[in-house]
């Protein structure tokens with residue numbers, strides 16, 4: 001598409017705007033308004049290099065950086081702004097008509113108003129409370145970068161991708177009340193809609209693309225999983241209780257790059273897919289299936305982005321509470337039962353004492369098995385029972401459930417490349433954050449998290465060869481159909497990262513050669529010293 005680039009300064013700061021030649025005049029005005037960080041009632045003035053005021057329109061003459069226009073903002077009087085009506089109208093999804101600065105002013109004014117009324121009446125009136133909630137919600141929307149996309153130049157908002165945001169640091173670790181309420185309302189609105197048969201089937205396959213769905217939709221998909229496994233009927237789960245449970249789970253996944261609500265969904269969805277692919281629905285007790293799905297859903301609750309090694313080395317509250325024994329996994333599990341202790345979100349509230357006991361024992365076993373330091377222990381247990389595997393044997397079933405949650409937990413590479421690769425970026429981001437913190441706090445640096453040592457392909461080839469494939473191959477021994485659904489895509493991923501590693505290596509050698517050619521032409525023909533440092537040890 002043909003675009004026009006305009007160079008200008010605002011408050012002495014050089015900026016450049018790009019817009020398609022066929023966009024609307026309003027779009028151009030909005031773009032300059034954004035660049036100036038101006039409120040909706042502020043006046044913008046654009047000057048040409050001669051100092052004349054010119055119109056902000058589509059017909060702006062393209063210029064060059066050394067012949068800039070100058071943009072000026074004249075602040076409008078905030079007090080003359082109508083508050084309620086405009087705010088309410090804008091609260092839908094139209095973000096462009098309200099700006100952050102005026103919103104903050106609204107918030108402050110509302111706070112003052114609330115104080116006055118509180119002093120007179122003794123409690124917050126419903127209308128003020130409602131307005132406050134809306135202001136908070138909108139502020140949250142503006143602060144979460146997803147919604148700042150209107151600042152980006154002409155991003156197509158209609159495209160349905162919810163790829164990871166690199167701006168996690170801009171958000172609070174714990175979800176804010178406004179953030180939760182917004183998603184909850186959307187979820188409740190959508191949850192009464194019927195899901196198409198096409199989506200219901202797609203949801204049962206490992207090819208499912210999580211990035212196409214926003215959080216409220218993901219909650220509906222989780223609800224579909226509980227429904228289609230017949231849990232609602234078998235365990236007499238009231239729809240409102242399931243919704244409240246899912247909401248509490250959503251609420252207690254934090255805003256971190258990897259171990260977030262979308263990861264929880266992927267793990268649960270893979271577990272769901274495995275249950276259907278292996279036909280475990282007809283081979284296992286519904287209580288066990290309920291344990292498996294619910295464990296997957298809860299297995300990383302309240303993860304803060306720093307692993308057990310960090311918890312232990314930094315002597316965090318969690319490590320102290322759990323005596324350095326799987327502090328994170330113990331915590332995830334404890335939070336799960338905190339949610340289940342509340343009657344309104346206890347999906348097990350209509351179960352018998354005996355059923356509840358079995359479920360609690362099962363969930364604890366499954367979630368604790370996700371600690372990767374126990375990887376070999378669990379895998380070896382599984383290998384030892386495989387020759388005589390028997391689903392009527394409780395010990396065998398327990399080990400199988402632990403293997404299934406482990407497989408689901410680390411199964412990103414079994415998904416299509418476009419789905420899997422962003423997940424690796426998220427994981428490395430979280431790992432790098434941890435090693436940065438370790439450096440800052442003078443703690444031992446976890447080797448495979450060091451951004452100076454780990455690259456995408458080097459970490460992933462080692463991980464796939466030595467962790468993923470050995471585990472998946474054992475499971476496929478028991479369920480041969482998984483060869484095609486899990487192992488084939490993982491082998492493809494291994495080829496992909498092996499190629500990437502080679503390409504990186506070649507590039508490095510080329511760079512080294514051309515460097516030395518510049519420094520001393522004679523040594524340029526010498527081969528590189530030796531192979532690179534060994535692969536990072538996966539957890």
Ligand code: BYE
Pocket residue numbers: 372409410411412413424427428431448449454458459460463536537538539
């Ligand atoms: C693991 C442990 C904790 C958290 F650096 C996440 F090479 C993981 F070790 N997962 N989950 C999926 C993974 C993956 N670790 C790795 N690759 C994955 O696909 C390897 C790591 C990037 C590193 Cl195992």
Ligand code: ZN
Pocket residue numbers: 263267299300409
């Ligand atoms: Zn996990």
